[in-house]
Amino acid sequence: MSTRDQVLGRIRRALADAQREAAPARGAVDRGYLRVHGHRDAAQTADLLAENLADYRAIVHRATGDELPGRLAGLLAARGARRVVVPPGLPERWLAALQDVERVPDSAGLTARELDAVDSVVTGCAVAIAETGTIVLDAGPDQGRRRITLVPDHHVVVVRVPEQVVDSVPQALERLDPVRPLTWISGPSATSDIELDRVEGVHGPRTLEVVLVTD
Amino acid sequence: MSGTYLGMPAFPVAAGEAVRDTTLRGNLRHATHTIRDKRARAVAELDDWQQLRAAGKQIKDDVLRHLDHYLVRLEEAVTTAGGTVHWAADADEANRIVTDLVRATGETEVVKVKSMATQEIGLNDALAEAGITAYETDLAELIVQLGDDLPSHILVPAIHRNRSEIRDIFTDAMGRWGRPAPEGLSDSPAELAEAARLHLREKFLRAKVGISGANFMIAETGTLVVVESEGNGRMCLTLPETLISVVGIEKVLPSWQDLEVFLQLLPRSSTAERMNPYTSTWTGTTDEDGPRTFHLVLVDNGRTDTLADEVGRQALRCIRCSACLNVCPVYERAGGHAYGSAYPGPIGAILTPQLRGTDTALDASLPYASSLCGACYEVCPVAIDIPEVLVHLRERVVQGGEVTRAGNRVTLRPAKGHAAERAAMRAARWALDHPAALRAGQRLASRTRRFHPRRLPGPGKAWTDTRDVPAVPAESFRDWWQRTRGTGAAATGSGTGTGTGTGIESREGTK
Numbered sequence: 001m002s003t004r005d006q007v008l009g010r011i012r013r014a015l016a017d018a019q020r021e022a023a024p025a026r027g028a029v030d031r032g033y034l035r036v037h038g039h040r041d042a043a044q045t046a047d048l049l050a051e052n053l054a055d056y057r058a059i060v061h062r063a064t065g066d067e068l069p070g071r072l073a074g075l076l077a078a079r080g081a082r083r084v085v086v087p088p089g090l091p092e093r094w095l096a097a098l099q100d101v102e103r104v105p106d107s108a109g110l111t112a113r114e115l116d117a118v119d120s121v122v123t124g125c126a127v128a129i130a131e132t133g134t135i136v137l138d139a140g141p142d143q144g145r146r147r148i149t150l151v152p153d154h155h156v157v158v159v160r161v162p163e164q165v166v167d168s169v170p171q172a173l174e175r176l177d178p179v180r181p182l183t184w185i186s187g188p189s190a191t192s193d194i195e196l197d198r199v200e201g202v203h204g205p206r207t208l209e210v211v212l213v214t215d
Numbered sequence: 216m217s218g219t220y221l222g223m224p225a226f227p228v229a230a231g232e233a234v235r236d237t238t239l240r241g242n243l244r245h246a247t248h249t250i251r252d253k254r255a256r257a258v259a260e261l262d263d264w265q266q267l268r269a270a271g272k273q274i275k276d277d278v279l280r281h282l283d284h285y286l287v288r289l290e291e292a293v294t295t296a297g298g299t300v301h302w303a304a305d306a307d308e309a310n311r312i313v314t315d316l317v318r319a320t321g322e323t324e325v326v327k328v329k330s331m332a333t334q335e336i337g338l339n340d341a342l343a344e345a346g347i348t349a350y351e352t353d354l355a356e357l358i359v360q361l362g363d364d365l366p367s368h369i370l371v372p373a374i375h376r377n378r379s380e381i382r383d384i385f386t387d388a389m390g391r392w393g394r395p396a397p398e399g400l401s402d403s404p405a406e407l408a409e410a411a412r413l414h415l416r417e418k419f420l421r422a423k424v425g426i427s428g429a430n431f432m433i434a435e436t437g438t439l440v441v442v443e444s445e446g447n448g449r450m451c452l453t454l455p456e457t458l459i460s461v462v463g464i465e466k467v468l469p470s471w472q473d474l475e476v477f478l479q480l481l482p483r484s485s486t487a488e489r490m491n492p493y494t495s496t497w498t499g500t501t502d503e504d505g506p507r508t509f510h511l512v513l514v515d516n517g518r519t520d521t522l523a524d525e526v527g528r529q530a531l532r533c534i535r536c537s538a539c540l541n542v543c544p545v546y547e548r549a550g551g552h553a554y555g556s557a558y559p560g561p562i563g564a565i566l567t568p569q570l571r572g573t574d575t576a577l578d579a580s581l582p583y584a585s586s587l588c589g590a591c592y593e594v595c596p597v598a599i600d601i602p603e604v605l606v607h608l609r610e611r612v613v614q615g616g617e618v619t620r621a622g623n624r625v626t627l628r629p630a631k632g633h634a635a636e637r638a639a640m641r642a643a644r645w646a647l648d649h650p651a652a653l654r655a656g657q658r659l660a661s662r663t664r665r666f667h668p669r670r671l672p673g674p675g676k677a678w679t680d681t682r683d684v685p686a687v688p689a690e691s692f693r694d695w696w697q698r699t700r701g702t703g704a705a706a707t708g709s710g711t712g713t714g715t716g717t718g719i720e721s722r723e724g725t726k
Contacts, residue, residue: 004290004302007464007515010622011283014523018280024469028277033266033476052489108503112420112454132490145504146453146495150446169490170475178436178471179296181453181501184494189446192486193355193371194378194404196246202354202408203415204446204493 035170037131042162045130046212049165052133056187057200058208065215068158072122073097075156075209081119085110085148089141090122094158106144115151121205122156123149126182128165129172133187135159135210136172138180146183155205157185161212220365223555225580227681230549239550242377247541253487254538254594260489261479270476272598275532278467279522285434285467286513292437296499298509305621309514310341313426313459316510317347320457322423328441328448329353330428331535332461332514334366334557335570338426349426350392350418352447354411361388367551367559369537370485375550378402389414415447425451425506429462430534431477432511435470438498439511442481442491452495458506464513465522465531477534480596484536517570523619526607530565532597537562539591539601545584554581561591565604572620573612579630582608613637635674657691664689 001009040048050060063071072094076084083102086095095103104110104118124142125135135157137143149155159165166172176182189204200206223229233239258264278285290300301316303309317325325342327333327349339349339360351360358373359366362384366372373381382402389396394414400406427448431440439460441448452458468477482491500509522528540546540560551559555577556567564581573579582605591601611618613636615629629637646653660667664687670679690698 002302003304003308006304006622007302007513007519008283008286010515010519011286011464011522013622014519014528014619015280015282017525020280024277024281024284029270029273030266031270033263033270034261037261037263056488056492116416116420129490134490139501139504146449147505150449150453169478170472173471173475173478178433178438178496179498181498181505182494182496183449184490184496186488186490186492188492189444190492191354191404191408191445192250193353193358193373193445194381194407195242196249196371196374197404199404199408201405202412202445202447203352203419203450 034168036167040130040167042165045165045167046161048167049128049130049133049159050210050212052130053135053187053210054133056133056190058133058187058210061209061211063211063213065213068094068211068213069097071211072156072158073099075211076101076120076122079120079154079207081154083118083120085115085118085121085144085152087123087142087144087148089143090124091142095122106148108145110145110148112147112151115147118152120154120156121148121152122158124158124160125164127172127175128159129167129169130165131168134169134172135185136176137183137185138176139182140180146181149183149185150204153205154207154209155185156209156211158211158213161214220555220557223552223577225576226549226553226555226584227580229553229555229577230545230584233550233553234548236550238377239375240548242375243547243550246371246374247547250487250541254484254541257483257487257489261483267476267479268596268598271480271534271596272532274468274473274476275597276529278469279465279528279531282464282467282522285469286464288434289432289437289467290513292434293499293509293511294437296437298437298499298511301510301512303512303514303516305516306336306514309336309461309512309516310338312512313338313461314341314345314347316457316459317342317424318345320424322347322457324348324350324418324422325424325426325459326350326352326418326422326451326455327356328425328427328443328451329356329372330426330461331369331557332428332463333426335463336461336514336516338461350415352415352418352451353443354408354445354447357411357415358384361385361392363388365552366557368540369535369558369560369562370540371537375552378404378407381407385410385414393418415450419447419450419454422451422455424457424459425455427451427458427460429460429466430481431474432462432467433469433471433474434467436498438471438496440474440494440496442478442485442494444486444492446493449493449495452497453505455506457508457510459510459512461512461514464515464518481534481536484534484538484594484596517572519622520572520619521566521569524569524607527565527569527604529599530562530569530604532599533562533566534597535562536596538594538596542590542594543585544588544590545586549584554584561585561601561605562599565599565601565608568608568612572618573608573627573630579612582606582612654691654693657693660687661689661691 126138188208355373368374379402385396429439546560554563613633615627
C-alpha cells in the first residue's frame with residue numbers, strides 16, 4: 001500500500017465517529033464577519049491607506065497623473081539611483097522625466113546577482129488594501145517577476161487611486177487571481193526577532209516608497 | 216543546550232532549572248509582555264474579532280471532518296499546476312523524501328524558510344547526515360543555528376536571547392558559517408539585523424534549492440501561502456531553481472475565500488500587526504518566474520492519531536500564531552526549552568503528547584505543564600479549548616485507555632508514577648464516605664498540628680517539592696459550625712447533629 005493510501009485510510013478510520021456526509025456541506029461556516037470595517041468614501045479610504053502604510057514605515061507620496069513622471073524622477077534622484085529595474089509593461093510615460101539613469105529591463109535571464117547590483121525598482125501594483133496598509137503585486141506586466149521587487153534595496157510602487165484601492169482583505173481576495181504568484185507587501189522588510197522589538201529592514205527592500213496617483 | 220530534544224528530562228525538572236536562570240526569566244518577561252499588549256491593541260481594532268474567530272474555528276473543523284476529501288483535491292490542484300506531491304507517514308519518511316529530492320539536484324546546500332514542520336521532523340539533522348548543509352535564514356532561526364541552540368518560541372525562536380547575547384553569538388560564529396560579522400558590531404537591533412542581511416545575502420544569491428513550510432494550502436486552487444516579515448521567505452521561495460515545501464496535512468483550507476478569515480486572524484494574533492510585511496502565495500510553478508521545480512511533501516507524523524481523539528483533535532486547528540505562549544504564566548517563567556519539542560507553551564503541552572504519545576517521562580509530564588488558568592483559550596484565534604484538552608490528556612496519563620498510535624488502536628496502561636495519587640484519591644473517597652472517621656482524623660490532625668513537617672516524607676515528597684504542606688487549622692470547619700450554629704450537644708460530636716443546613720451534617724444525621 002502506498003503511503004498516500006495509508007494516510008488517507010488512517011484519516012477515514014480516525015473519523016469513524018463523525019457520521020460524515022459524502023462531501024463537505026455548504027454553509028458549514030458562518031461568514032457573519034464584516035466585509036469592511038467602518039464607513040468611508042473613496043477619499044477617506046485613500047487617506048486610511050496612506051496612514052497605515054506610513055504607520056509601518058513606508059514613505060507615502062501623492063501626485064496627479066501629470067505630476068507623476070517628475071515625482072518618480074525626483075525620488076530616484078534623491079536616492080542617488082543610477083540603475084533602475086523596469087518591468088516590461090510599465091507605462092513609458094511614468095519614466096519619461098528620468099535623466100542619467102540606466103534602465104535595466106526585467107527579463108528571464110536577469111540573475112539575482114545582477115539584480116543585487118541595481119539600485120532601485122519602479123513598479124505598479126494589482127491592488128492596495130486600506131485597512132491593513134498593504135500593496136499586492138501579482139507579477140502583472142507593470143510589476144514584473146517577483147525577484148525584481150525583492151533583491152534591490154529601494155522599491156517605488158505606484159498605486160492608482162481610487163481604482164486600485166479596496167478597503168479590506170476580503171475585498172482584495174475577490175479581485176486577485178490565485179493562479180498568479182502574489183506578493184503582499186505591508187511596509188518595508190522588518191523583524192521582531194530581537195526582544196520582540198520591531199526593526200525595519202532585513203532582506204527585502206529596506207526602503208519602500210508608495211506614490212498614490214490620482215488623475 | 217545541544218541541538219536535539221532527545222533524552223530531555225520531564226517538564227518539572229527542566230522548568231526547575233530554567234526558573235533559576237534570572238537572565239532567561241528577564242528576557243522572557245520583557246518579550247512576552249511587550250507582544251501581549253500589542254496583540255490586545257491589534258485585536259481591539261476589529262469589531263468583528265469574535266465572528267472571525269468563530270469562522271476560523273468552523274473552517275478548520277470542516278477541514279478536519281473532511282480531511283481526506285480536501286487532501287485529495289489539493290493533490291489534484293497542485294499536480295495540475297505543475298507541482299509534485301509526496302506523502303510521508305512519519306518524520307523518517309519525510310526526511311528521506313526531502314533528502315532524496317535534494318540529492319537529485321546534485322546540490323549540497325539548501326536555504327530554509329522558518330518552518331515548524333521541518334523543526335518537528337528534525338530535517339536539518341537528517342540533511343546533515345546526508346552531507347547537505349541547511350542554512351536557516353529567519354533571523355531568530357539563524358541566531359539559534361549559529362548558537363548551536365534550540366528554538367524556544369514558535370514565532371521568535373530566539374526569544375530566550377537578549378541583544379548582547381545575540382551580538383556575542385554573531386561575532387563568535389558567523390565566520391564559521393560564511394561571511395563573518397562586521398568588525399565592532401554593537402548590540403543595537405538595527406546593526407544586528409544588518410549583520411544578518413550581509414551574512415545571508417551571499418547564500419540567497421547562490422542558492423539552488425529552497426526548503427519551506429507553509430501557513431496555508433488551498434485545496435480548491437493548489438495555492439500555498441507563506442506569511443513572514445523579513446523577506447528571507449521571499450528569497451527562498453523565488454530565487455532557487457527547486458522549491459521543496461514540507462507541510463503538515465492539517466494545514467489545508469478548502470477555498471481561496473477562506474484566506475479572508477485567516478489573513479486577518481493570523482498577523483494580529485502572531486506579531487500583533489494589521490498585516491505582516493510579506494505574504495507570498497504560489498500555485499505550482501510559473502513560467503520564467505521563481506522555481507522551475509516544485510515539490511510538496513505532506514506530513515502525517517502523528518496528526519491522524521491526533522485526529523482519532525474526539526476531544527484532542529481540536530489541537531489540529533492550530534495556525535501556529537504563538538499568542539497562547541505569550542500570555543501563559545507557566546511559559547513566561549519556564550521558557551520554551553523545558554517543553555522538549557518544537558512546540559512549546561500551552562499548544563505544545565497538548566500537541567506534543569498527541570503527536571508523539573506519552574511514553575516518555577517528558578511527554579507524560581506535558582499535560583501538567585499548566586495552571587489551567589485559561590488565558591490561552593481566550594486569545595486563541597481558532598478557539599482551541601486548551602484547558603479542556605489538558606485535563607483530557609491528564610486523565611489519559613493517569614487512567615490509561617484507548618488511543619491511536621501510528622494508525623493502530625492500542626490500550627494505554629495507567630501511568631506508574633501516579634499510583635500514590637490514585638491511592639490518595641481512594642483513601643479520600645473512603646474518608647468522605649465515613650464521616651465519623653473523617654471527623655476523628657480531622658481532630659487528630661488539629662491537635663498534632665505543631666508537629667506537622669513542612670515537607671512530606673515518602674511518596675508525598677514529590678508533591679511538597681514545589682509546595683508547602685497546607686497549615687491545618689486549630690478547629691475544623693465542621694466543628695466550628697457545630698459549635699457556633701449547631702443545636703444542643705452537637706459540639707460533643709456524638710453524631711446527633713440535626714442537619715441545620717449542610718449536606719454533610721444531614722447525611723450524618725441519617726446514619
